[in-house]
Amino acid sequence: xxxxxxxxxxxxxxxxxxxxxxxxxxxxGRGLQGSEPRMFRWERSIPLRGSAAALCxxxxxxxxxxxxxxxxxxxxxxxxQLLSAxxxxxxxxxxxxxxxxxxxxxxxxxxxxxxxxxxxxxLLVLTSHRGIQMYESNGYTMVYWHALDSGDASPVQAVFxxxxxxxxxxxxxxxxxxxxxxxxxxxxxxxxxLSEELAGHQTPITDIATEPAQGQDxxxxxxxxxxxxxxxxxxxxxxxxxxxxxxxxxxxxxxxQLWQGIIAAGYGNGQVHLYEAATGNLxxxxxxxxxxxxxxxxxxxxxxxxSAGEDTFVHIWKLSRSPxxxxxxxxxxxxxxxxxxxxxxxxxxxxxxxxxxVTGYDLAEIRRFSSV
Amino acid sequence: xxxxxxxxxxxxxxxEMLYILDQRLRVQNIPGDKARKxxxxxxxxxxxLNDIISTMFNRKFMEELFKPQELYSKKALRTVYERxxxxxIMKLNQASMDKLYDLMTMAFKYQVLLCPRPKDVxxxxxxxxxxxxxxxxxxxxxxxxxxxTFRQLTEIYGGLSAGEFQLIRQTLLIFFQDLHIRxxxxxxxxxxxxxxxxVLPVSGPVPWGTEVPGLIRMFNNKGExxxxxxxxxxxxxxxxxxxxxxxxxxxxxxxxxxxMYSVNRPVETxxxxxxxxxASRTQENIAPNPLAKEELNFxxxxxxxxEIKKPSGPEPGFRLNLFTTDEEEEQAALTRPEELSYExxxxxxxxxxxxxxxxxxxxGEFEIMEQPRLSTSKGDDLLAMMDEx
Numbered sequence: 001x002x003x004x005x006x007x008x009x010x011x012x013x014x015x016x017x018x019x020x021x022x023x024x025x026x027x028x029g030r031g032l033q034g035s036e037p038r039m040f041r042w043e044r045s046i047p048l049r050g051s052a053a054a055l056c057x058x059x060x061x062x063x064x065x066x067x068x069x070x071x072x073x074x075x076x077x078x079x080x081q082l083l084s085a086x087x088x089x090x091x092x093x094x095x096x097x098x099x100x101x102x103x104x105x106x107x108x109x110x111x112x113x114x115x116x117x118x119x120x121x122x123l124l125v126l127t128s129h130r131g132i133q134m135y136e137s138n139g140y141t142m143v144y145w146h147a148l149d150s151g152d153a154s155p156v157q158a159v160f161x162x163x164x165x166x167x168x169x170x171x172x173x174x175x176x177x178x179x180x181x182x183x184x185x186x187x188x189x190x191x192x193x194l195s196e197e198l199a200g201h202q203t204p205i206t207d208i209a210t211e212p213a214q215g216q217d218x219x220x221x222x223x224x225x226x227x228x229x230x231x232x233x234x235x236x237x238x239x240x241x242x243x244x245x246x247x248x249x250x251x252x253x254x255x256x257q258l259w260q261g262i263i264a265a266g267y268g269n270g271q272v273h274l275y276e277a278a279t280g281n282l283x284x285x286x287x288x289x290x291x292x293x294x295x296x297x298x299x300x301x302x303x304x305x306x307s308a309g310e311d312t313f314v315h316i317w318k319l320s321r322s323p324x325x326x327x328x329x330x331x332x333x334x335x336x337x338x339x340x341x342x343x344x345x346x347x348x349x350x351x352x353x354x355x356x357x358v359t360g361y362d363l364a365e366i367r368r369f370s371s372v
Numbered sequence: 373x374x375x376x377x378x379x380x381x382x383x384x385x386x387x388e389m390l391y392i393l394d395q396r397l398r399v400q401n402i403p404g405d406k407a408r409k410x411x412x413x414x415x416x417x418x419x420x421l422n423d424i425i426s427t428m429f430n431r432k433f434m435e436e437l438f439k440p441q442e443l444y445s446k447k448a449l450r451t452v453y454e455r456x457x458x459x460x461i462m463k464l465n466q467a468s469m470d471k472l473y474d475l476m477t478m479a480f481k482y483q484v485l486l487c488p489r490p491k492d493v494x495x496x497x498x499x500x501x502x503x504x505x506x507x508x509x510x511x512x513x514x515x516x517x518x519x520x521t522f523r524q525l526t527e528i529y530g531g532l533s534a535g536e537f538q539l540i541r542q543t544l545l546i547f548f549q550d551l552h553i554r555x556x557x558x559x560x561x562x563x564x565x566x567x568x569x570x571v572l573p574v575s576g577p578v579p580w581g582t583e584v585p586g587l588i589r590m591f592n593n594k595g596e597x598x599x600x601x602x603x604x605x606x607x608x609x610x611x612x613x614x615x616x617x618x619x620x621x622x623x624x625x626x627x628x629x630x631x632m633y634s635v636n637r638p639v640e641t642x643x644x645x646x647x648x649x650x651a652s653r654t655q656e657n658i659a660p661n662p663l664a665k666e667e668l669n670f671x672x673x674x675x676x677x678x679e680i681k682k683p684s685g686p687e688p689g690f691r692l693n694l695f696t697t698d699e700e701e702e703q704a705a706l707t708r709p710e711e712l713s714y715e716x717x718x719x720x721x722x723x724x725x726x727x728x729x730x731x732x733x734x735x736g737e738f739e740i741m742e743q744p745r746l747s748t749s750k751g752d753d754l755l756a757m758m759d760e761x
Binding site: 051053054055077109129155156157158160203204206226227228250251252254268269270271279281282283284285286287288289290291292311312313315325327328329330331332335337339340341342361362 | 373374375376440485488490533534535536538539541542545546549550552565569570571572574578579581582583584585586587588589590591592593595598599601603604605606607609
């Protein structure tokens with residue numbers, strides 16, 4: 001799992017070479033006017049071979065601090081691009097993956113690409129309109145292929161897989177029908193088995209979030225979201241158990257996160273809701289964005305939440321619990337406007353939340369920001 | 373992705389095409405009594421629009437269009453519009469047809485991108501239909517066809533969920549990905565930047581159903597609000613005034629999809645300098661197209677539904693120039709960047725005999741102005757005719 005494993009050669013193309021490491025704010029990344037002093041600065045962008053597609057959750061980041069490397073994954077359309085970068089965003093190598101062909105008319109489109117960190121290995125999962133592909137983390141070797149069964153679909157329904165998360169030694173993947181497929185992953189090798197299909201949703205899955213089980217019984221450690229805005233809260237195990245359902249309200253929930261029993265859900269109407277996973281109760285409602293939210297991410301070490309919207313804004317929030325009541329609270333930390341860019345993906349680049357990266361529709365680069 | 377996207381794509385692009393043709397025909401308009409035999413008059417303009425609109429909304433054609441199907445390539449779709457544009461006495465050279473298609477696609481891309489809600493793309497479609505109805509006010513038969521299409525749209529899209537509209541929007545945006553042709557009208561109005569990207573304003577009304585950003589509300593276990601905080605969100609938004617109407621007649625509220633061309637605004641396109649993105653697109657163009665057969669099927673089906681009325685008598689084809697002068701048109705043809713050329717669909721001799729015969733029959737309805745060609749086989753005829761498009 002070294003950078004050289006990814007296919008080269010790479011032609012570095014740095015925009016605005018005069019910026020160097022210090023970064024300069026320009027019309028391409030301005031902080032909020034007249035508000036607190038700049039907390040983040042725009043760093044050197046990483047060029048992409050193909051622009052990012054207008055999907056949700058269209059950026060995956062794998063941090064490899066031991067090797068001083070970060071991997072990025074972005075979906076372009078029929079292909080996805082993986083690339084590795086050194087600190088300061090210096091691009092090292094890149095590789096393109098394609099959706100496996102199958103029966104059908106047009107080239108299959110990829111819906112999502114995501115690294116799943118399991119106890120003994122890291123797998124890269126790619127979902128498309130044909131099925132689910134799993135690779136070793138550098139994207140070099142495909143270890144598993146699962147073709148979607150479109151048997152139940154009516155002619156007007158699009159068939160695809162979407163929503164990827166690791167839960168213990170399982171990888172969960174959502175589908176167009178609402179079913180969530182649970183794959184049992186061995187510590188090594190390709191003997192991956194579909195162990196369960198979870199029913200709970202009736203509309204296409206959008207996103208899945210997990211967190212390590214807190215050690216007690218009855219603790220929710222997985223949330224699944226769908227196009228109707230419904231959230232299902234699960235407990236993982238040899239068999240997954242549905243604990244609670246949180247109904248939608250007429251808009252999709254494209255992105256969801258889970259941290260210390262707090263569910264953060266981003267919706268198509270620009271709102272972020274925070275729910276108590278144990279009860280399903282809504283505790284915080286944020287009018288966060290003026291357009292649909294396309295991505296949420298968490299920095300688990302510090303409880304920071306990142307929200308990105310199609311309104312060109314990125315916001316960072318601090319989650320906490322009130323010392324008296326134990327209720328969920330939130331504080332707005334920072335906002336960033338990525339001018340004229342309909343964002344489609346956003347991730348923290350380190351677990352302390354001091355840097356983040358975004359992708360945008362039609363944008364052939366990954367924009368990076370880090371705190372000053 | 374979504375298999376319900378084609379009707380919306382086709383109708384909106386078609387609407388833009390009619391706006392542009394209408395504007396160009398008005399610009400080149402000569403009062404009837406003063407016109408020479410080869411100049412456009414008001415009567416001609418109305419006739420061209422009538423012919424195109426009645427072909428577009430032809431019942432058989434609409435039936436094919438509304439079948440659930442995936443989107444085909446931009447090249448395949450362009451072929452359909454070229455056919456449509458030639459459904460009357462009007463003729464367009466390659467360069468003008470290219471420019472027309474560029475303008476159409478950039479305009480609708482802009483509209484899709486700026487739609488406040490995914491569902492608003494339906495309002496944009498209705499805006500186009502409303503204006504189209506204005507073009508053919510004097511023709512009750514065609515009006516009825518358009519109303520029928522309206523009814524079909526409402527039937528199919530009226531009940532779709534926000535999630536399904538989101539998928540449709542994503543499908544449309546994938547279709548328009550990496551298109552950055554600069555349009556002088558957009559540049560002047562500051563809705564497009566010099567790099568070809570559209571301006572996304574951070575002010576104005578929020579979409580219907582969205583709250584103005586800036587408020588955090590916190591609740592207790594009983595659902596009662598216990599705290600309220602405001603934060604600075606960075607934009608300058610105001611609440612949405614009202615929802616646009618999805619009825620046959622009504623105030624759409626949204627301006628996207630209305631006719632922004634007027635006689636006094638010549639519309640030029642600039643070919644955006646080649647950028648890295650286009651490298652990957654050229655790759656797709658050069659590789660042999662495995663979908664060619666499927667695209668031919670699609671074209672045959674769609675164009676088979678077009679009932680083109682052959683102009684009676686030995687009428688000359690009137691040529692419409694989308695540029696200001698003939699020299700400009702020639703120059704544009706010569707200097708069009710390689711990667712932006714809409715080459716004719718590259719087909720290997722198709723194995724499907726029935727399909728190629730059917731296409732040959734459809735193509736035969738084209739008025740071919742040159743001398744009859746000597747051919748050795750039907751397949752050659754077909755290829756030759758396709759090359760002529």
